Amino acid sequence: MPQNRSMSPSPTPPSGPEGPALGLRERKKAKTKAEIQRQALRLFSEQGYAETSVEQIAAAAEVSPSTFFRYYPTKDDVVLADFMDARTMQLMIDAPADLRPLAALRHAVVQSMTSLSAEDLALESLRNQLIRTVPELRRGLIAEMTRPIGLLAHALEQRLGREPGDPDVRMYAAAAVGALLTVAEPGEEVAHAIPDVEAMMQRLDAAITRLERMLVLPEAERSTQ
Amino acid sequence: MPQNRSMSPSPTPPSGPEGPALGLRERKKAKTKAEIQRQALRLFSEQGYAETSVEQIAAAAEVSPSTFFRYYPTKDDVVLADFMDARTMQLMIDAPADLRPLAALRHAVVQSMTSLSAEDLALESLRNQLIRTVPELRRGLIAEMTRPIGLLAHALEQRLGREPGDPDVRMYAAAAVGALLTVAEPGEEVAHAIPDVEAMMQRLDAAITRLERMLVLPEAERSTQ
DNA sequence: CTAGAAAATAAGAGTAACCCTCAAAATCTC
């Protein structure tokens, strides 16, 4: 297990493969934040989302409730944070140039997933299950839609050399995110004990295939200059 | 003013143009619900959304807080309720058969708007302004996306004779709603004192025109039967 | 018109997510 989270704070920063030599303060913050999320996800899956109070989470993570709210402004955020984050979008920007937009998105998601440690992958899986099963969280995820739309639009602008703020790109991103988000529905195969990443990727593939048949980004208008 | 809301409960039901002869109980309920919304919107526009408590609204509408929550399960709902309701979707189903999907949607919205009394139109306008300006409400509207998606998908199935539950139709609806919802952005012309319906329709037209260029519903697959 | 069923309301106590402020503790800098 090469991941060094949640254990002894080595006096000399270990700075793994990609650690840009954080100071002690930064490392502690990251550790606290991760620990809060770990405990929260554990409690949620054990006793349910609504049945777990922030106070309990804080106690389990050995911090005060106010500290909880400093790291996660809302209770939702402890599950929803970092969904479709800037890192993944950078992967999309850097994806092979010949990939169509949604193929590039898929590429980025795959890259992002495979870069996770086994431990983080398990957490990710848990997060996904919670989002799919707890209506409150599904709503929260959808409510946050505008953020991923902005990120996706930005990535598309970069990849395709479009004008910043191109309304076609923005609307394309909005349609895509809207269509893909609602795929994560509680649908049929709810009873899975551990919904693995395979299943998630299969759903994503199917959705992207379907979406590419109906959604096409128009060519850039020939600007006057 | 042919609208008979909020005044003397006529002993004999007046049953206006479309009143299906409600009993006294039903009429009173409708009146109470409308009055709560009226007062809520008034207070929100006067002192702000967050600054207005449910207790205040209940007091202004002369009901108890518990009654408020019986009619509107959340504070959001007093603004967001009935957005893209079943009535509008029926108008879409009944729209001229030669209209393309999004044109039919536009048709339904226009029909729905023009059927409103001046008073209701003013309320509608206020609602729109609130949704556009209060971030909390914008989030709430987006979070509710799955409901209008379902309604739109159903209407499309009816109009186009598609199989119930056709995944293409569903995804098309999701993409359309996602794209159109995020159009209602606080954008440029925020400073409008009274954002009239004209402006709203213009935005909708522009958005639909743009969307039709990039989103196309695939033909139904030839089923085996 | 009145008795009793059914529904709507009010009142009140309780929970929990957040917000704010202030003092104590930890970390950084020199």
Add this chain to the structure above:
DNA sequence: GAGATTTTGAGGGTTACTCTTATTTTCTAG
């Protein structure tokens, strides 16, 4: 090691929302 800065803890306050119970209002029969 001293002082500036940041993070944390503690505690009090607000308010959306829930649940329970008693009272009032409307409906329905006879």
